[in-house]
Amino acid sequence: MLARGENELLTRVGPGAPAGELLRRYWLPVAIAKELTDENPTKFVRVLCEDLVLFKDKRGRVGLIADHCSHRGASLLYGRVEERGIACAYHGWLYDTEGNCLECPAEPAESKFHLTVKQKAYPVQKFLSMYWAYMGPEPAPAIPKYDAWVSKEAKRRITVEHRLDCNWFQAMENSVDPAHLQILHQTLIGRGRTPPNPARGFTDDVAKFEFYEVPYGIMKKRTYKNGLVDEHPLVFPNILRQYDGTEIRVPIDDTHTWIYGVHAEPCDDGIGDGDEEPPVEYAEPYKDPPDALHPFTRFRMDKVPMQDHMSWETQGPVADREQERLATSDRGIVMLREMMRREIEKVRKGLDPLGLIRDPNHGMIDTNLKESLELARKRGGGGGKLMGA
Numbered sequence: 001m002l003a004r005g006e007n008e009l010l011t012r013v014g015p016g017a018p019a020g021e022l023l024r025r026y027w028l029p030v031a032i033a034k035e036l037t038d039e040n041p042t043k044f045v046r047v048l049c050e051d052l053v054l055f056k057d058k059r060g061r062v063g064l065i066a067d068h069c070s071h072r073g074a075s076l077l078y079g080r081v082e083e084r085g086i087a088c089a090y091h092g093w094l095y096d097t098e099g100n101c102l103e104c105p106a107e108p109a110e111s112k113f114h115l116t117v118k119q120k121a122y123p124v125q126k127f128l129s130m131y132w133a134y135m136g137p138e139p140a141p142a143i144p145k146y147d148a149w150v151s152k153e154a155k156r157r158i159t160v161e162h163r164l165d166c167n168w169f170q171a172m173e174n175s176v177d178p179a180h181l182q183i184l185h186q187t188l189i190g191r192g193r194t195p196p197n198p199a200r201g202f203t204d205d206v207a208k209f210e211f212y213e214v215p216y217g218i219m220k221k222r223t224y225k226n227g228l229v230d231e232h233p234l235v236f237p238n239i240l241r242q243y244d245g246t247e248i249r250v251p252i253d254d255t256h257t258w259i260y261g262v263h264a265e266p267c268d269d270g271i272g273d274g275d276e277e278p279p280v281e282y283a284e285p286y287k288d289p290p291d292a293l294h295p296f297t298r299f300r301m302d303k304v305p306m307q308d309h310m311s312w313e314t315q316g317p318v319a320d321r322e323q324e325r326l327a328t329s330d331r332g333i334v335m336l337r338e339m340m341r342r343e344i345e346k347v348r349k350g351l352d353p354l355g356l357i358r359d360p361n362h363g364m365i366d367t368n369l370k371e372s373l374e375l376a377r378k379r380g381g382g383g384g385k386l387m388g389a
Contacts, residue, residue: 002321002337010340011169011318013251014049018344019169020251023048023237024136025353027143028250029260030054031131032160032280036062041081048135049253054124055097058083063097064133066120070101095119128262129158129277141352142360144216146235147369148245148264154369156245156278159261161305162285168238168251170312170319171259175240176332178209178222184307211332216355216365218339220332232372236339236354243372255317266373286310 002010013020030045036056043054044067051067053076063085067075074090081087085096092105093114099121101114122133123140128149134140149156164171174180182189186201195201210221217236223229233241240247245263252258262278286306287299299310326333343353352358 001324001326004322007318007321009344010337011167012254013168014254018348019340020048021136022340022344022347022353023251024134025141025347025356026136026237027125027132027134027141028238029130029248029258030064030133030250032158033126033129033131033277034280036131042077042079042086044075044077045133046252047133047258048251050135052122052133053077053079053086054131055079055081055086057081057085057097061097062124062126062131063095063099064122064124064131065095065097065099069093070117070119071104093117095121097121097124128156129280130260142357142362144355144357145362145364146216146241146246147364147367148241149262150364151264151369154264154266157263157265158278158280159263159283160280161259161261161283161309163252164249164257164259164309164312165255165317166257166313166315167254167318168249168257170315171247171249171257171308172234172238172240173333173336174308174312175234176211176218176220176336177330178220178332179203179329180311181222182206184311185304188304188307209329209331211335213335213339216367218332218335219368228375230372230375231368233367234336235367237343241367241369241372243375245369264369264373287313 009018011019013023028047030047031043031054036043036054041056045052045054045064052064053067054062054064056062058081065076067077069076069088069090071088071091071093074088076086076088078089079086080089082094084102085094087094094102096102099119101117101119104111104114104117107113122135125132125143127143132143182203182205183201186195186198190202196204205224207223207225210223212219212221214233217234219231219233221229221231232243235241235246238249244265245261248260248262250258250260283305286309287297288294290297300306301310339354346353
């Protein structure tokens with residue numbers, strides 16, 4: 001169990017909050033690139049409790065700035081996109097992609113007042129069919145070249161889940177909780193088999209669970225009694241490296257989360273997609289929203305992600321860890337919490353946290369992707385897809 005203050009330390013993501021300051025040291029995907037078009041050049045983005053607007057000016061430059069205009073607070077989502085930037089629809093104050101105010105039309109022609117105005121703005125990069133933002137102090141680090149993201153031997157596709165209505169850390173703790181695989185997902189992992197004891201699922205297939213730290217996070221190792229070994233990591237602080245790629249959990253605020261998937265599928269000829277932009281797929285809904293006849297949400301349970309989402313959301317908007325009872329199978333969760341505290345303290349001292357990359361020309365980072373894909377092939381079909389749990 002955790003005291004309330006400890007729980008808030010790990011979960012709160014707003015400006016100034018310890019976990020929020022940690023997460024601001026990493027690049028985060030904030031939108032699918034194709035959602036920003038010449039016809040619809042602005043998009044509202046809420047990330048880490050900040051209301052922002054992503055826009056593309058008429059020169060094709062993309063910016064991410066605070067939603068509320070510095071003048072009177074009107075939303076820049078409705079601004080007019082121009083050659084030099086975006087102009088507030090209310091009084092025309094014009095901002096470029098770096099947040100510089102270029103003009104205030106109602107002021108005298110000789111006025112230099114615009115030079116005193118600065119709109120909050122964040123750097124943006126396009127990568128893997130997504131726009132990524134860096135919201136921390138300069139200089140910005142590099143976007144890491146994980147094997148699932150840049151390997152030349154795979155074809156990638158992007159998936160976007162429906163908004164998760166709970167805190168981001170509930171999804172991340174699940175990423176170092178391998179014991180749930182054979183129980184929560186038993187109707188799918190069993191592929192038609194009936195477990196001897198449904199309460200235990202197929203846990204008797206597993207000989208042992210192990211966890212150890214790697215330079216980019218926590219490796220979890222599951223050894224089966226038949227000799228198969230599954231090792232795949234939690235990439236700190238907010239990524240699960242699944243059997244076929246990654247799931248990136250981006251906190252919208254303290255009680256909502258976006259999940260972007262980057263899937264890497266092996267190619268028979270060993271030639272991947274190179275620098276092509278991966279295709280994007282949008283997931284189907286995982287729950288039925290409340291209505292007048294059914295006042296409570298009902299989760300679907302026919303697919304692995306839906307079962308996971310049920311488990312995360314029903315813990316509450318922010319899990320009450322004062323009431324929990326951890327057991328021996330929760331060693332990975334304890335390890336993650338300790339790592340979070342350690343890295344939060346490093347940020348507080350002005351140091352770089354775990355996994356931050358400063359060299360833009362660094363080599364590909366091996367997260368054991370090839371071994372995971374090979375194990376998935378040995379298990380076969382849908383069963384292999386569960387190895388990322």
